[in-house]
Amino acid sequence: MAEKEDQLDSQDVLSLVSNSLRTTKALFGPEFASAPTFEKTLGQSTKRSFKETFEYGNVIEDFNYRRKNAAGKEKDLEYAPSNALAVATNPNAPSEQALVRQQGSFQGNKAVVGQVPMQSLEKINNVPSAAHRLAQESQASLVKRTLAEQIRPQWHPPWKLMRVISGHLGWVRCVDVEPGNEWFCTGAGDRTIKIWDLASGTLKLTLTGHIAGVRGLAVSPRHPYLFSCGEDKMVKCWDLETNKVIRHYHGHLSGVYALSLHPTLDVLITAGRDAVARVWDMRTRQNVHVLAGHKSTVSSLVSQEFDPQVVTGSMDSTVRLWDLAAGKTMTTLTHHKKTVRALALHPQEFTFASGSSDNIKHWKFPEGAFMGNFEGHNAIVNTLSINPDNTMFSGADNGSMCFWDWKSGHKYQELQATVQPGSLDSEAGIFASTFDKTGLRLITCEADKSIKIYKQDEDATPETHPNIPWTPSNMRRRY
Template sequence: MAVINDKGGNSSAAVSRRLASKWPRPVWHAPWKMYRVISGHLGWVRCIAVDPGNEWFATGSADRTIKIWDLASGQLKLTLTGHIEQVTGLAVSSRHPYMFSCGLDKMVKCWDLEQNKIIRSYHGHLSGVYCIALHPSLDILMTGGRDSVVRVWDMRTAVQAMVLSGHDQTVCSLLGQSPDPQVISGSHDSTIRLWDLRKGKASSVLTHHKKSIRALALHPHEFAFASASAENIKKWALPDGDFLHNMLSQQRAIINSMAINQDGVVATGGDNGSLWWWDWRSGHCFQQDETVVQPGSLESEATLYDMAYDMSGSRLITAEGDKTVKMWREVEDATPETHPGLPFRPPKDIKRF
């Protein structure tokens, strides 16, 4: 390599960063299989939240109910009614005996899980509310919806603390975390905004996507997150939202849901019933699956609306358009020899990770 010396005698080779020459190879992951189908809802299952104690999970549905299920057995424990339209978002607090729900009836509700009833309602959204997120350490709640803003609520007084405006269209995915940026939102205007809650405005706007961002997922260990859109899935480094790379395959579906577990297994679910598993570090898709609709359902109802790993990361729960909840786990006796997975093809044109 020719080294060009500037006037100060420094070589430009010392200034420019050397690009990594090899794409990281994927770690082998065991394939996943469905082991349980839970039916009970009378409408599309729109959202899932897992109890921080890993004993139960909640699902919200288009039948306007929230159902609590036992995580180990899949048995129905409780049905909560209170919304008058589809329930589109759920969040369970790890610091209070509270669960929060939002729906297309413009309502955000706080449920006391000791009394199993609504104790607060948060009024302020002008249209349907699509997503909800809790702050891990502050008593605040974030919601986003069709009125194109993220509203921040004081959990206890039900007062609207601030309105984060800047998106042009529906806010359909939200993340909350303790370090800055504390709120990350994805919208149908194909932008992701990282919000500074101290200033009440966006610290950065990510415009790399071309389509709606319907799913966001935080990595459990790394200070990074992923975003899913109809054209591709992208990885970002926090706090500034530096773009890392795209995932190596294209799912060719509207991706409604995404989840990442502690082992670096990323699951994404599309509106066509496709359920793909990826290796986080390399972006390699190692398994492609299709969900099967329940007998009596339309093929067009093979939609994955939401998904979540349990707290151990060993079970994946999916909320689907055929009115069921499905549970998935790794194949126990799988080895790299018996289940090699899809072949890995590193990108030819990109030299850097």
């Protein structure tokens, strides 16, 4: 009896299942044109397709989105995979069969269950799909970074030697040009200051008074004064109407190597081996500020009208920008690895350059932002000069001279100084340089006790005198 009951129960279950299948086929058969194995195929394929879509849909869609952007194709997603979390948590979400009907086709016995239109998902769930949100959030990070473009250098006429002036008995260490551009003065290791006519190169005057080498000169643009400093710790003010010393500025504890006049204030700044820069009142001779902070000799100094008004370069391989009103450091630039022996201000831009044996560096005021390197002068750079035509000159200890295009950093000409007859080859060093007020003449002070004047070749053209070939490099970038 028990076996018969079990058989009847199993027959009842089979009949119920078959009735259910027949009912399902009657309801959905006309829509999908099913095959005899429809129920089995629908269950397996639907389960597999929806599992792929729900579990890996966001990853697949993000990958496709990135690939489209990289190929430069359309960036807006027309379709996105269904949001599994929204479907699972939303009671109004459609069933699997409804999603299959939304997609809309069967291929043979295999259900095609793929992507659902994003707009329908947003209407069903009342929120954007996860893939859509991910695509929007990652769009900003997919924007291609714009690299700095290499600036093509401007053609400049080559420079050539115009005149050699002799007269000093020691190394010529400093030079400055009178504001009227009629004469210039030089100081040398023979303890004298000589004034030369710029047009003819003839000697006009010799000033004596220092008891050691003269290391710095500055001609005032607003007074008939000439300021000088030297290795004898002295800072002197010369009256050019009487050619005599009228003021001394006492305070430095060792040799004074650099000197600069403020363009608008009656202030004089000097610096030297005592590792400080001193600010003097020109008339009262009072030491207004002592700019302390460097750890070694201050070898170069420039001043300007705007903040930072004083810039110093030291043998401790740092450059400091100073607040003249407070007498404190604004910024310390530590990019150099070697002694900073030269500084130069651009006459028109709010920028400057610093020279060392490792590199010549380009900086931007007022915060001292690093702009780039001038690479290629492999020597100890003693002097830098910049003219209004965006030409920078650098002179080194071994007599090598480089001319640079300021905008691009391209070295367009390189020369070697020729020593005077009777001098040693080792006496080819260049200690100081300056352009005249027009920027058309370059004056250099050299170790062979001579002063050389260079000018641009007036007959040169880009065809007859091409510059050193320029090859763009990724190493130099403009920031």
